[in-house]
Amino acid sequence: xxxxxxxxxxxxxxxxxxxxxxxxxxxxxxxxxxxxxxxxxxxxxxxxxxxxxxxxxxxxxxxxxxxxxxxxxxxxxxxxxxxxxxxxxxxxxxxxxxxxxxxxxxxxxxxxxxxxxxxxxxxxxxxxxxxxxxxxxxxxxxxxxxxxxxxxxxxxxxxxxxxxxxxxxxxxxxxxxxxxxxxxxxxxxxxxxxxxxxxxxxxxxxxxxxxxxxxxxxxxxxxxxxxxxxxxxxxxxxxxxxxxxxxxxxxxxxxxxxxxxxxxxxxxxxxxxxxxxxxxxxxxxxxxxxxxxxxxxxxxxxxxxxxxxxxxxxxxxxxxxxxxxxxxxxxxxxxxxxxxxxxxxx
Amino acid sequence: xxxxxxxxxxxxxxxxxxxxxxxxxxxxxxxxxxxxxxxxxxxxxxxxxxxxxxxxxxxxxxxxxxxxxxxxxxxxxxxxxx
Numbered sequence: 001x002x003x004x005x006x007x008x009x010x011x012x013x014x015x016x017x018x019x020x021x022x023x024x025x026x027x028x029x030x031x032x033x034x035x036x037x038x039x040x041x042x043x044x045x046x047x048x049x050x051x052x053x054x055x056x057x058x059x060x061x062x063x064x065x066x067x068x069x070x071x072x073x074x075x076x077x078x079x080x081x082x083x084x085x086x087x088x089x090x091x092x093x094x095x096x097x098x099x100x101x102x103x104x105x106x107x108x109x110x111x112x113x114x115x116x117x118x119x120x121x122x123x124x125x126x127x128x129x130x131x132x133x134x135x136x137x138x139x140x141x142x143x144x145x146x147x148x149x150x151x152x153x154x155x156x157x158x159x160x161x162x163x164x165x166x167x168x169x170x171x172x173x174x175x176x177x178x179x180x181x182x183x184x185x186x187x188x189x190x191x192x193x194x195x196x197x198x199x200x201x202x203x204x205x206x207x208x209x210x211x212x213x214x215x216x217x218x219x220x221x222x223x224x225x226x227x228x229x230x231x232x233x234x235x236x237x238x239x240x241x242x243x244x245x246x247x248x249x250x251x252x253x254x255x256x257x258x259x260x261x262x263x264x265x266x267x268x269x270x271x272x273x274x275x276x277x278x279x280x281x282x283x284x285x286x287x288x289x290x291x292x293x294x295x296x297x298x299x300x301x302x303x304x305x306x307x308x309x310x311x312x313x314x315x316x317x318x319x320x321x322x323x324x325x326x327x328x329x330x331x332x333x334x335x336x337x338x339x340x341x342x343x344x345x346x
Numbered sequence: 347x348x349x350x351x352x353x354x355x356x357x358x359x360x361x362x363x364x365x366x367x368x369x370x371x372x373x374x375x376x377x378x379x380x381x382x383x384x385x386x387x388x389x390x391x392x393x394x395x396x397x398x399x400x401x402x403x404x405x406x407x408x409x410x411x412x413x414x415x416x417x418x419x420x421x422x423x424x425x426x427x428x
Binding site: 005008009010011014015059061062087089111114152246 | 356368370372379
């Protein structure tokens, strides 16, 4: 990764996270956006298709669709087709429960789509405790349907205290199903904030995960864990927060944010109903401030070059300070464990 | 035998940036930042062409440098031979 070029400023994001709807048929306890019922005044089909045109003109490489459950939008496949007709690569994050054979066959007609099916445990009871009864079996069935096609498919797991010990088994499960594993970081936004204390991995679990990840080069993280990146995984992804530099987020009503975990009024960069995508990317004060963000409190840390202060969203949600440094970075995990040992010994 | 054509891999995209060209490979995903300045346009890789088919008006040094760059793109999988 060349930070020098990133800091010169990109003409547009490399990829865009687009939360197309807040509607969801599940109520996962860690949901980053408290999804369930649709947001009031979500983008219409015409507005969504216009956004696809704008994103195409901006030469964004990829759109990562999330929500909510994207397939809850009746026009979602129309939006997807518009992306593919424009050569935009897409990745859909889905809970898998609305994927049947017919839909998978339609999706498989494009070579520009990849799919992530969310599952949160190798054991049925672990997954269903987070995502709801019956979801493990439904998601597994969806993965099997997808694995039989040429669609690049992964199981996406959010690392929590409950499933941390099952991640290696999930890796095996993904392999046996013929797909890859992607692990994402749990962040305290949406319903995830309400359940933070119950679900957050401990520093020891984060450290153990970092070690395991170092030895598991085929596991993807979507750059979620650059704050924990070990020597072995350097060069596999980002070593800094990409929000407003390489990526950004569009919410269900057309508001733009630095990332999916900062979808609040405080971090609203603009609305696609009053400005264009390119205008917001170029001129938003929020984006400009993120591009200039320097976590000075972390600059003396020996790992600064590896994470540059970590995830500002976690710092914001836990410390109300965007400049505060990531409270769950590798260095702080190590310090926290050492402090606990000292306290116990005293 | 005709020389093999090269073009952007279907899983890859390229666009112009201030420093030159930015390549994206969705298989990683991974990025490649190429400080090519104004020597190559983003359209250059969209059509099939031979390895030594470079834009007109380049100096020998620039030709050598771009030929090496194209070879690197092939090696890294951003381009493919057809």
